[in-house]
Amino acid sequence: MGRAIRWQAVIAVLGILLLAAILTTTARQITTVAAPSKGGVYREAVVGLPRNINPLFSFANDLDRDLTGMIFQGLVALNDRGEPVPALAESWEISPNQTEYTFKLRSNARWHDGAPVTADDVIFTVGVLQSQEFAQAGQPASIYLSQLWSSVTAEKVDDTTVRFRLQQPLASFLSETTIGILPEHLWKDVPVADMPQSMLNLEPVGTGPWRLAGIDAVGARLEPNPYWRGAAPLLDGIEFRFYPDYASAFAAFQAGEVDGVSRILPQDLPAAEESDTMSVLSAPLANETLLFFNLTDPNVAFLAEKPVRQALWLALDVPALLETALNGQAIPADGPIMPGTWAYAAPPRPATDVARANQLLTEAGWVDSDGDGVRDNGDNSLSFTLLGDDPVLLAALADQWKAIGVWAKP
Structure with a gap:
């Protein structure tokens, strides 16, 4: 996860902080209510290239995870306290013995290509997670997810209802349903063993608030999802510019080529703090x-x-x-x-x-x-x-x- 030091160890875990630098402005000392304006394109410098914009195979790449999180949704999401809130599922019920979870999908949910989201998509995604080929995909997360979901029985109740049966209660199960759902109509003919190499990973179709408008060797462009029924994004678009390392990404930010940078290395922090044109904000990031x-x-x-x-x-x-x-x-x-x-x-x-x-x-x-x-x-x-x-x-x-x-x- 993140910057793993692959040698071998005691678990000395350091939570790394995300550092974001933004342009500063001055304001008069009058009482106002700040309101974001609509429109514009936000450009952010990121490091590396995307390989698998796919919620089932994005664990080894920070950029893949970031794009996947904006493009795909799970049945539930987690708020800033780590508590489950509705996402693709508008509601759920848990049996008294904590071994049955019944999810009701949003009836108006659609994929970025306009196709409706159904229980078949959920059953298909779980089937991939349960497959032996997925367990052999070569990522530690694949082994964990396969072991977890292999003990779960998934049932389609109707087109918008799915039920999961667990062999025994699992306190974290709602958190496990945050994994993004794949569109069956696009992936059903791709063998699970071939999924990590499929071109569909660079042509993702999800249900999140942003959809991919284009991608090349220079960057990726996102646009608002026209089928989104939640709070609409205020931006007209987001551009991720790809850079080979954090030093060049920070240099691009300093040169005004982008509006933000995904991360500032600790050694670059003094330069950012001494700048007259930017202020540095720190916020906890769930990274280790x-x-x-x-x-x-x-x-x-x-x-x-x-x-x-x-x-x-x-x-x-x-x-x-x-x-x-x-x-x-x-x-x-x-x-x-x-x-x-x-x-x-x-x-x-x-x-x-x-x-x-x-x-x-x-x-x-x-x-x-x-x-x-x-x-x-x-x-x-x-x-x-x-x-x-x-x-x-x-x-x-x-x-x-x-x-x-x-x-x-x-």
């Missing part, structure tokens, strides 16, 4: 940076040793990482549930303890026998390579682990 231990690679077999993992965890100073690597633009998270949601409860976290970390390694037989600053045990040394897409954060991690005789190459 995860550290994983590679427990199966024989070249780093020591990572399978519990004392080594415990030592690496105890040596981490997460607040210091937030300040040095992320300019304070992140919050520490204590697990997979993000702060601010209804289900969050802060569990106790062991404090940073470098002395205890050193003790654990020494007791496990890892000592610096040759005085080079790196612990070793026989012919093996505590050294490995970190994999990830944030060099500043990787360098900060490596620097902290030097204190316990571990050499990590960013």
